Amino acid sequence: MKRIGYLAAVSCIISVLLSACSFGPDPKAVVSKYLDNYYHGNYDKAYELLSTRDKAVKSQQEFSDEFNAVAGFAKALAGKITFVVKDVKVTGDRSLATVDITAPDFSSAMGEVMGLAMKSAFGGGKPDDKEIEKIISEKMKDKNLPTITRTEQYDLVKDKDGWRIYMGWENEKKIKALKAEAEKLENQKKFVDAKAKYAEVQGLSSRDEAAPKKIKELDEKIAKYKEKQAYFPNIEVKGVNISKGYFGDVGVFGEVKNKGDKSLKSVEITTYCLDKDGKVVFEKPYHPVLISEYSFSMRDNGPLKPNYSRQFGCKLNDAPSDWSGKVRVEVTDLEFE
Known part of the structure; x- marks a missing residue:
């Protein structure tokens, strides 16, 4: 009996080990290896750690080409970015890794890089990778160059070859x-x-x-x-009618009244055009009240004070052919003074 128990225990241990081996390194190790290759510019090796589903969407060449487009910048940063895998949560065949990534803060250099890019764009070419690399390398010599840390999350799935990074490109x-x-x-x-x-x-x-x-x-x-x-209930919309304006344009006309106790610097109404079944086929927002320094209008641009009213008129020439001529007008936004 003891021998049978011993063999059963050994069998269980071997089974667990084989199960672990079948899925290779744990999620934390896979994320670390992926990021290590990624931030050292080894994109081919990083690609190997992506899920089968991601590889079905994007080829290794396409993956590498994305970084070759900014080769100068990527080369200058190679090995200069560090990371710490803070946490990994495993749920069945999926896991989520939280990573802190620390990189040099090149905000001061971006002006030069963007200037170079604009110069190249107007010249009909692309930015010079060596020039970009030179700008970044010069900034890297500054011992007091600040760093910036951001937190990112990486999804992983159990693939046929073990845990793999899932980028979700199919989505x-x-x-x-x-x-x-x-x-x-x-x-x-x-x-x-x-x-x-x-x-x-x-x-x-x-x-x-x-x-x-x-x-x-x-x-x-x-x-x-x-x-x-x-x-909203304090804004009364009344006298709504459909008619033609001075120049023959079809529009909705009416009046809004502030029955509340606050002055309003903006009131937005929306006209909903209805078909013969009463369903909305078109909508158009309009501001009968709008205080703005950019407003150039002959209408009153002052606030809508308590108990004050303001007439409005909004063109509806762009309403579709299935509009029945009936509308519903509602208050949809406002700003207090």
Whole structure:
């Protein structure tokens, strides 16, 4: 019995070891090796550590060519960037590595580099790699050159050859489409829906730097917009009618009245054009109240004070052919004085 137990234990240990070997180095080691090659300019070796799904989207040559386009800059920085893998979270066949990356702060040199790039662009050529490398190398001689540290995250997946970096290139088109939808929703003041789109982007790529920034920005807009929305019922839109202006242009006309207790320096209304079934087929924002130093208009550009009214007229010549001639006009934004 003891011998059977011993053999079972040995078998279990061998099984665990074989399982570990089958997936090669752990995620932390793979991320470290990838970044070490990447920041030393060994792009071919870095490419080897990418997932099969990423390699199916972008070839090794395409991957290397992206860096060859800025060869002078990359060569000057080779070996000058350090990193620390702070944390690795493993969930089944996926893991997420958080990395602190420290690099020289070349903000003072960027003016020279951009000047060189502009000069080359107007000359019909591309920036001289050796000249860029020379500028960066000169800056590197400064012992007091400051550094800047940023935190990045890397996704990894268990591939056929073990843990591999997952860049998510297969999702690039979807991410681009989601961002376009988010931008449209943001312009429509649908900030909550726009935030949801950026959350989807984060789910597809933890390395997208724009998504978390936009989510934070939208959180602020959501809070601010709620305060504005609370005042919307105080803006009465009345006398709405469709008619022609002085020059025969079809438009929507009416009046807005401030029935609240705050002065407003901006009021935005949106006219929704409806089809025969009452569905929106077109929309157009307009500011009957707008205080701006750039406003050149004969209409009153002063604030809309409490109990004051302001007439408005907005052209609708660009409404589509399926517009029935009916509209719905709503207050969609405002700014307090």
